Amino acid sequence: MRILLIEDEVKTIRSLRQGLEEHQWSVDIAYDGDTGRRLALQNDYDVIVSDIIVPGVNGLELCRQLRRQGLKTPILLLSALGETDDKVSGLEAGADDYLTKPFEFREFMARVKALARRPAAVFQADQVLRFSDLELDQYTRLVRRAGKTIHLTPREFALLEFLMRHPGKVLSKVEISEKVWDVDFDTGTNVVEVYVNYLRNKVDKGFDKRLIHTLFGQGYILKEEA
Secondary structure (H helix, E strand, O other), X not given: OEEEEEXXXXXHHHHHHHHHHHOOOEEEEEOOHHHHHHHHHXXXXXXXXXXXXXXXXXXXXXXXXXXXXXXXXXXXXXXXXXXXXXXXXXXXXXOOEEEEOOOOHHHHHHHHHHHHHHHHHXXXXXXXXXXXXXXXXXXXXXXXXXXXXXXXXXXXXXXXXXXXXXXXXXXXXXXXXXXXXXXXXXXXXXXXXXXXXXHHXXXXXXXXXXXXXXXXXXXEEEEEEO
């Protein structure tokens, strides 16, 4: 499961991230609303969690903008403001749930899990990406090829998901670095090549057709080729 956490309080980030990762969630962090909006529109998340008071676009306006752009990902707002009017404002802005600070992590986790269950019914038709005999389920985070389950790390899963969303397209190292790792590409590192090789060994090894290909000097492409 993948979650976007938009928060600028370091203590809160550290606590929530640790708890989420212990529950096997992949966590992306945005320290301001503008970065959060960009990540929310670029990537696929099971849940988005945002504090209302963050630098840049605040949580309420972020909800409004994401909903106007058609994003249906469940959103949980966090706030120290706990009056009924505050909660109503959050829900009317497009949030699915509202949690008042301070809160216990177990309540937070229960709400996140409840929100994550919604896409199974709402987006059932779109949750599985398919290419050739390869399947990737965005909700259960399961990957299969020719019926065989493939176990991937969260980073490998994110890389494969990005490739499967752009079949037949050449994806440069810069693009992969920015979209999958969310960092500026460093020409002095080979992290992209390393993870592509990890992924290729799991997805292509032992199968007649190779799906992940390197185009030297250009990048990588998902296509069928013996």
